[in-house]
Amino acid sequence: MKTRILSILRNTDGHISGEKLSDELGITRSAVWKHINSLKEDGYEIDSVRNKGYRLIKSPDIPDSSIIKAGLETELIGSTVIAMKTVDSTNEEVKRLAAEGAREGLTVVSAEQTAGKGRFSRSWSSGNDGGIYFSFLLRPELPPADIASITLAAGYAVCLAIREFTGLDARIKWPNDIIIGRRKLCGILTEMTAQSDRIDHVIVGIGINVNNHSFPEEISGKATSLYLEAGKEFDRNALLSCVLNMLDKVITRFLISLSIDDIEHFKSLCVTMGKTVKISRAGKEISGEACSITAAGELIIRTEDNTELVINSGEVTVQGIY
Amino acid sequence: MKTRILSILRNTDGHISGEKLSDELGITRSAVWKHINSLKEDGYEIDSVRNKGYRLIKSPDIPDSSIIKAGLETELIGSTVIAMKTVDSTNEEVKRLAAEGAREGLTVVSAEQTAGKGRFSRSWSSGNDGGIYFSFLLRPELPPADIASITLAAGYAVCLAIREFTGLDARIKWPNDIIIGRRKLCGILTEMTAQSDRIDHVIVGIGINVNNHSFPEEISGKATSLYLEAGKEFDRNALLSCVLNMLDKVITRFLISLSIDDIEHFKSLCVTMGKTVKISRAGKEISGEACSITAAGELIIRTEDNTELVINSGEVTVQGIY
Numbered sequence A, B: 001m002k003t004r005i006l007s008i009l010r011n012t013d014g015h016i017s018g019e020k021l022s023d024e025l026g027i028t029r030s031a032v033w034k035h036i037n038s039l040k041e042d043g044y045e046i047d048s049v050r051n052k053g054y055r056l057i058k059s060p061d062i063p064d065s066s067i068i069k070a071g072l073e074t075e076l077i078g079s080t081v082i083a084m085k086t087v088d089s090t091n092e093e094v095k096r097l098a099a100e101g102a103r104e105g106l107t108v109v110s111a112e113q114t115a116g117k118g119r120f121s122r123s124w125s126s127g128n129d130g131g132i133y134f135s136f137l138l139r140p141e142l143p144p145a146d147i148a149s150i151t152l153a154a155g156y157a158v159c160l161a162i163r164e165f166t167g168l169d170a171r172i173k174w175p176n177d178i179i180i181g182r183r184k185l186c187g188i189l190t191e192m193t194a195q196s197d198r199i200d201h202v203i204v205g206i207g208i209n210v211n212n213h214s215f216p217e218e219i220s221g222k223a224t225s226l227y228l229e230a231g232k233e234f235d236r237n238a239l240l241s242c243v244l245n246m247l248d249k250v251i252t253r254f255l256i257s258l259s260i261d262d263i264e265h266f267k268s269l270c271v272t273m274g275k276t277v278k279i280s281r282a283g284k285e286i287s288g289e290a291c292s293i294t295a296a297g298e299l300i301i302r303t304e305d306n307t308e309l310v311i312n313s314g315e316v317t318v319q320g321i322y
Helices: A004-011 A018-025 A029-042 A063-068 A090-099 A146-165 A228-229 A235-257 A260-271 B002-010 B018-025 B029-041 B064-072 B090-099 B144-166 B226-230 B237-258 B258-271
Strands: A045-049 A055-057 A081-084 A105-112 A132-138 A172-174 A177-181 A183-195 A196-210 A276-281 A282-291 A299-304 A310-312 A317-318 B045-049 B053-057 B083-084 B107-110 B131-137 B171-173 B177-180 B182-193 B198-208 B276-281 B284-293 B299-302 B308-313 B314-318
Touching: A004 A018, A004 A029, A004 A055, A004 A063, A018 A055, A029 B177, A055 A228, A063 A081, A063 A235, A063 A282, A081 B198, A090 A105, A090 A132, A090 A183, A090 A196, A146 A172, A146 A177, A146 A196, A146 A228, A146 A235, A146 A260, A146 B144, A146 B182, A183 B002, A183 B144, A235 A260, A260 A282, A260 B276, A276 A299, A282 A317, B002 B018, B002 B029, B002 B053, B002 B064, B018 B029, B018 B053, B029 B045, B064 B083, B064 B237, B083 B090, B083 B131, B090 B107, B090 B182, B090 B198, B131 B237, B144 B171, B144 B177, B144 B182, B144 B198, B144 B226, B144 B237, B144 B258, B171 B258, B198 B237, B237 B258, B258 B284, B276 B299, B284 B308
Parallel strands: A081 A105, B083 B107
Antiparallel strands: A045 A055, A105 A132, A132 A196, A172 A177, A177 A183, A183 A196, A183 B182, A276 A282, A276 A317, A282 A299, A299 A310, B045 B053, B107 B131, B131 B198, B171 B177, B177 B182, B182 B198, B276 B284, B276 B314, B284 B299, B299 B308
């Protein structure tokens, strides 16, 4: 009911009377009054004027599916948007809904994760701290090996969207970390279920540090936020619409095939290029200079003895970056 | 308690007295007598002689974890064996146990699946009809693309085991169907969950037509069983131990790397080689002559205009074979 009231308030120029609201919603005027008060408690600024009614002045900076949807120009991602105040993990929520048959494009967003997950089973700090956490569902008819391209495309799209929305110099650390300067801004965790020759579904989970004013001590040297970099806060719903639009455009394109322009643009944004990198792989450590990215998104490194290796997995450390 | 009684009966030469059984198990003699009767109802032939006690003469042909385990010489597969009379799908059962943290090598076997699954979301006929259905859990530290090798290795191992156990001329239809003559004997469904650069777990599900005397009309021209080919029944528990032993040996080897000998042997058993095949792939149909298998297990086909294509997924039809 609160969502319906918000939707009416958003679509009304000026004030709307309590009587009209109660007629449209089929509830009593005192019920309208109760819901308006509850919205105010949620952080919505609502002007109430005797004989004129109610007017929405400002929405709080919390995930709001109707605001996010209103900003979307997507074909696939965000077919359904579910906004939550808190969740164990947006990937887990999408996984549960996927098991119930959720449609491709389903997107779950939350201001907080109580059990956020990072790569290599690490936990990912995601308290209610100004960050935004979201996951979306894809069901591409592709072989399992193509998951690497989807992950790469996701990182590339988020980097482009952040550059566009904030003007900040966000960059990619291969394969899919987004950094500003030497610090991490965004993490991506892609999970899939597949049969031997076909993906069943892919869940892409993304966490972006937006309005975080500080970080826990143990990661404060390695993490940054849009707020810390720009010195101002950003509207998380508007940012998310922008990111989802870019993800939709880039991933739809990547699912067909990677263009040379995309790869070149990706490389130009990728701080890993030209750097000495260390790769840990099944317990062993390989070191070399990152010299290119293949059309499939793999990293090519040149080792000391001038051998070129194609790296498609494992953890990559770039000297000097978090 | 029935499992413990069976275990004692199997490890006793000749008869064991009811008194000794009741002492060893810590139950009354009348409880022993009740369990023995229940075992007889399950199909076990147990000789009871006054003053001598009980002796196991013959076990029924139903999956029995202690018999299967006794026949194992494996490092990994069958670390735990769970035998069931019936289950929805052995893959689903392993999936549930994997979610609860089951150890690598867990194997679930059933005489019947009420909701067996085939590739491309087809159902797989698996009533209580003489077939054997089993799934095992792997947690390899490999990138998701390697699932294709695991599936290939599984088919190859089952083919080798059936040849060894029965002497029948079982062959492989690429990638992993086992056939005799023109008819299908065994199906394999591999399912995985993974992150972008690492497999979380793989479940390999295998159904073998063993003592099936007939098939439903709609598949009778396409399916065969060991019984129909050899004219006699086989002990399913002993066959399964043999198959698990071979799977363990081959998959452990494949997880390290495919040897040239393995690939050559695989090719010699693969009926697809040299045949005209049709591949359906994302709605399109490609036709050509199957001319080789790569070290990664992909099929190479030569099309009419002499182009060589590497095929790693999609459904393959071989002319003249079911």
